[in-house]
Amino acid sequence: MQIKNSTALKERVLDLWKTYLLSVSAQDILLGEVSDHLYVGDVDFRSLAARGEKAPVSSYVDIGFSDDIGEMAYELAQGGEDMRPYSELSLFMKEEEIGDALYDYLSSHITMHKASDILDNPYYRQVKVRGKTREGHITLTVNDYLPGELIQTWHEGFQKEDPFAYGKAAFFDSRVVFPVLLENGGVWMSVVLSEIESMKEPLEKAKGKVITYGLGLGYYTFMASEKEDVESVTVVELNPHMIALFKKELLPQFPHKEKVHIVEGNALTYIMAQEDGAFDYGFSDFWGGLSDGLPLYLSFAKGCARFRHTAHDYWIENTFIDYYFRPAVMIFLMEKVLGRKERPLDQGKKASGILRKFISFLEKEPFTLEKEDDIYHLLDTKTLVRVVRKFAASCL
Structure with a gap:
């Protein structure tokens, strides 16, 4: 990479660093309360x-986040070493x-939803879960x-005015009931707002012969099979209990179940044997989230790098x-540009090793x-997806 340093370039990087520190600090508060299941009750939203539109969100932030904001502002303002680099604010x-x-940041990253925003989805209208059913360790x-319970929602990607956002949240104005899969008693996956929003684009791209890795509750499979331009949906799933439960309870409710073909197998093994062009479109979804997903995502990207068709x-x-x-690009x-060695987020030993290789x-x-637009081009999601997939293919 060629860097043509200038005063303007240094000033832009320093300004982005300040934005980064504030963004991470605010999102630490936000996602911390999501993890703690913040509930703002007794409010007529x-x-x-x-x-x-802003009134219910402002009231929510006032009630639910005032103490968090005050504590975080105090700790950052003290400039303590244990809060570095965020105390540089x-x-x-x-x-x-x-x-x-x-x-202001929290207020702009929380939204209120009506229950109909999720319940009007075709999957919810068609597929019903009644009672509790168990197959092996899968339930x-x-x-x-509950109305006023904070949940994480989907962040759609890079925006120049908000470059370092990675978390958004919301609450519903009334109670919402949703299907969930438990593995050994813990939540493995559920069809919630973030699930629906995060699959919107991959569903728009699905056409012809589709293959998806990971079955879960079959949301992607259901929605893809509903499309007229989708000929078939092949699902690769490792867990036989998941397959048995799906075939017994959920698949019979699919209007186009004849399009669905389920293969029991390991996704990483299957992808290495898959013929290029055997399917028109593929979608991988066999990790639970950020904590377990990074190595699997990169391994699968490496396996898919040979595909041209x-x-x-x-x-x-x-x-x-x-x-x-x-954040690794920012480091x-x-x-x-500024000659300063900074530590990235504390993301665990394995992830930190991957990010050092990426840098x-x-x-x-x-x-x-050379100029401001060059930095934003590098930070843009499309650019980084291309670079990360290249990194996975050549370095891992």
Whole structure:
């Protein structure tokens, strides 16, 4: 990579660093409360909505996040070593300004939804889960969200005005019941808002002969089979209990079940033997989320790199880019443009090792960084997806 340093380039990188520190700090609060199942009850969100779209969200942030915002602003403003690098915000902003910025950030990354936003989905209208059914260590049942319970939603990717967002959240104005799969008693997957939103684009791309890796509750399989331009949907699933449960309880409710073909097998083994062009479109979804997904995503991207006639996409690929690789680019820029070695997010030993390799890989990529637009081009999701897939194919 060729970097033509200038005062303007240094100023832009420093400004992005400040934006990055604030964004991560705010999202740490946001996703922390999602993990803690924040519940703001006894509020009539429907009545608040009559006063304008922002009214229920403002009330939600006031009630649910005031203490978090105050505590985070205080800790960042103190500039303590244990809060580095995020406490560097104290070099740019006073405590009150940090608090206001955190409040504004949270307010713009939380939305309120009506129950119909999810219940009007074709899968919900057609596929019903009644009671509790078990096959081996897999259980099919239902769960619910209460009105005012905070949930994570899908972040669609890079925006120049909000470059480092990786988490958004929402709450419903009324109770929502949704299907869920439990593995050994813990939630493996559920058809919730983030699931529906994250599969919108891969479903739009599905056509002809489709193959998907990972069965779960069959949401992707159902929605793809509903498309007129989809001839068949082949599903590769490793877990025989999942397959048995799906065939018994869910598949009979599919209007186009004749299109669905299930193969019991290991996705990584299957992809290495798959003939290029045997399918028109492929979609991988056999990891649970960020914590277990990064190595699987990269391994599968390496396996798919040889395809020229089968387009292939990956569940939550945008999120891997948002959470892991764009911050790695920021660390790279801080060192190469400002001469400062910074540590990335604490993402675990395995992920940190992968990201160190990725940063070294970036140095050899044929990019020229000279002006502001060059930086934003490098940070853009489309660019990073292309670079990360190349990295997976050649370096792992």
